[in-house]
Amino acid sequence: MYCTKDHNICFILCLWQVTNMLKTVFYFQCILFVQTGLFSVTTQQCISRDYGNGGTVCVCNATYCEFLPKIQPVDKARYLIYTSNKAGLRFEKSEGSFLPEQTTSKTKKFYVYTKEYQEIHGFGGAFTDSTGININSLNEGAKENLMRSYFGEDGIEYTLARVPIGLSDFGLRDYSYAESEDPSLKNFKLAPEDFQYKIPLILKANELAGHPIRLIGSAWSPPIWMKIIPKYVTLFGTLKSEMYQPWANYHLKFLEEYKKNNITFWGITTGNQPTIGYITFNIPGLAMGPVQLGRWISQNLGPTLRKSEFSDIKVITLDDQRIFLPLWLVDMLLFNPGAKQYIDGIGVHWYLDSISPTLDLDLTHIFYPDKFILGTEGCRGNIPFEPDVSLGSWQRAEDYVKDIMENLQHWVTGWIDWNMALDLVGGPSKYNSNADSPIIVNKTAGEFYKQPTYYAMGHFSKFVPPGSKFIEISQYELSKTTVAFRRPDGGIAILIANTKDYDIDVAIIDRNKNRGQINIHLTRHSLSSIVYW
Ligand SMILES: *[C@@H]1O[C@H](CO)[C@@H](O)[C@H](O)[C@H]1NC(C)=O
Ligand SMILES: *[C@@H]1O[C@H](CO)[C@@H](O)[C@H](O)[C@H]1NC(C)=O
Ligand SMILES: *[C@@H]1O[C@H](CO)[C@@H](O)[C@H](O)[C@H]1NC(C)=O
Numbered sequence: 423m424y425c426t427k428d429h430n431i432c433f434i435l436c437l438w439q440v441t442n443m444l445k446t447v448f449y450f451q452c453i454l455f456v457q458t459g460l461f462s463v464t465t466q467q468c469i470s471r472d473y474g475n476g477g478t479v480c481v482c483n484a485t486y487c488e489f490l491p492k493i494q495p496v497d498k499a500r501y502l503i504y505t506s507n508k509a510g511l512r513f514e515k516s517e518g519s520f521l522p523e524q525t526t527s528k529t530k531k532f533y534v535y536t537k538e539y540q541e542i543h544g545f546g547g548a549f550t551d552s553t554g555i556n557i558n559s560l561n562e563g564a565k566e567n568l569m570r571s572y573f574g575e576d577g578i579e580y581t582l583a584r585v586p587i588g589l590s591d592f593g594l595r596d597y598s599y600a601e602s603e604d605p606s607l608k609n610f611k612l613a614p615e616d617f618q619y620k621i622p623l624i625l626k627a628n629e630l631a632g633h634p635i636r637l638i639g640s641a642w643s644p645p646i647w648m649k650i651i652p653k654y655v656t657l658f659g660t661l662k663s664e665m666y667q668p669w670a671n672y673h674l675k676f677l678e679e680y681k682k683n684n685i686t687f688w689g690i691t692t693g694n695q696p697t698i699g700y701i702t703f704n705i706p707g708l709a710m711g712p713v714q715l716g717r718w719i720s721q722n723l724g725p726t727l728r729k730s731e732f733s734d735i736k737v738i739t740l741d742d743q744r745i746f747l748p749l750w751l752v753d754m755l756l757f758n759p760g761a762k763q764y765i766d767g768i769g770v771h772w773y774l775d776s777i778s779p780t781l782d783l784d785l786t787h788i789f790y791p792d793k794f795i796l797g798t799e800g801c802r803g804n805i806p807f808e809p810d811v812s813l814g815s816w817q818r819a820e821d822y823v824k825d826i827m828e829n830l831q832h833w834v835t836g837w838i839d840w841n842m843a844l845d846l847v848g849g850p851s852k853y854n855s856n857a858d859s860p861i862i863v864n865k866t867a868g869e870f871y872k873q874p875t876y877y878a879m880g881h882f883s884k885f886v887p888p889g890s891k892f893i894e895i896s897q898y899e900l901s902k903t904t905v906a907f908r909r910p911d912g913g914i915a916i917l918i919a920n921t922k923d924y925d926i927d928v929a930i931i932d933r934n935k936n937r938g939q940i941n942i943h944l945t946r947h948s949l950s951s952i953v954y955w
Pocket of ligand 3: 846864866867
């Protein structure tokens, strides 16, 4: 370098030289990162948007969406915390080391114990016609990002999904798989909706997950010729007595047809909301009382399925509001004790939980300890006077969390959300059932919005895999919004929601593992998943 006379020039030249060197090093590192895959799309950040509803959504399109890599165990001395909150954090990761237990500090302490309760089946959503219509309205890239968001290894890893057997109130038309009257069901065939909106997406979900999603089929209504009043939507639209066996065969045929398309079901419910036809609303249904339903299960559905190639399928009854428990089951089994052997589980819906004491669930578990209880449907935005869709609402995420946690604290083994994707007005729904969904699709923009409820579901589904056991954790003030699990890989997952308007400092002490103490600062209106091994 020519630096003898003018020191200023020398300095500038020097700086220029050094900058160039740094640039070279930087570029070289960039190339290295790209080649080693360290710069992957999974590091993308949430593009947040505020619609003024008390929280934010994350915007995804064909080329951009944020993902969360699969959770990998860390060293035994360390723990991971993932936090989402009203202020906009989404699965924000931090890592720390256990500290020595501080017996004198005044921080609120959680104690984790070893006692195990129910085993978890998983979390998921539903493949309704409306879900398929909205997902298909996106181009290939955006569709891929949406499906990956739910089922991919770097998505929230849903493991359960409910599939309406034919029509539901979330679709564009009424239909059945046997339109002309024929109790032998010779003309049974799947509908165009199955081939457009359900089968391809289910196969895609299985492919992204790398294993089959556990599917649960639920029928809303039989073909109208099987009903006493031949309409999809009607008060007292119950089954003709000579149609009990054909209605069971109809379910079997459905399973067979899906199997021909490489899709096998894990479970089947005994019908969506059997009470709906008695207290009619304006949606398709089949009115079945507990005694009638018990007769159908014990004499028709049960034997038909157990004799078939699907003999292992989980039969889930009720599939309705938990307020009917435990009397529904007591009634059903008193008059049809034979139904008991065919029933594996009990499905409960969210909608009346605010007026249903949790004692309903506890008594059901005490009376029938060998039958699992599973949340089979829930959503927000379906109550009169509240908006159908509320983009970005953190309140709705907290509603989800509170209900899921309350259920898990009372023997429930998992929770299935309703529609996985709806449009900007919460549809389409022929029956104006419009509601909210964790993913809202804006077809004209080619975008979709991940709502706070998507992250609420993810804080469970991503961290609490099937086979996890519910375990005891104690903390007085936050007890309603805290749950803990022992994962199948030996790790402990703890979920804590702070639904208050102020931040809270807490400490976690695991009495079993005895590693010391985890100190956490819980920001106001936040949800954290804490994991250690
Ligand atoms: C997709 O989103 C990214 C990130 O917001 C943006 O840069 C890009 O322009 C969007 N693409 C389209 C086609 O809108
Ligand atoms: C089912 O899977 C088999 C084997 O992978 C494949 O050959 C066949 O095309 C699939 N059938 C359908 C309907 O997807
Ligand atoms: C949906 O996309 C259209 C077209 O880009 C845009 O005008 C509209 O504001 C978007 N709606 C919402 C709710 O973001």
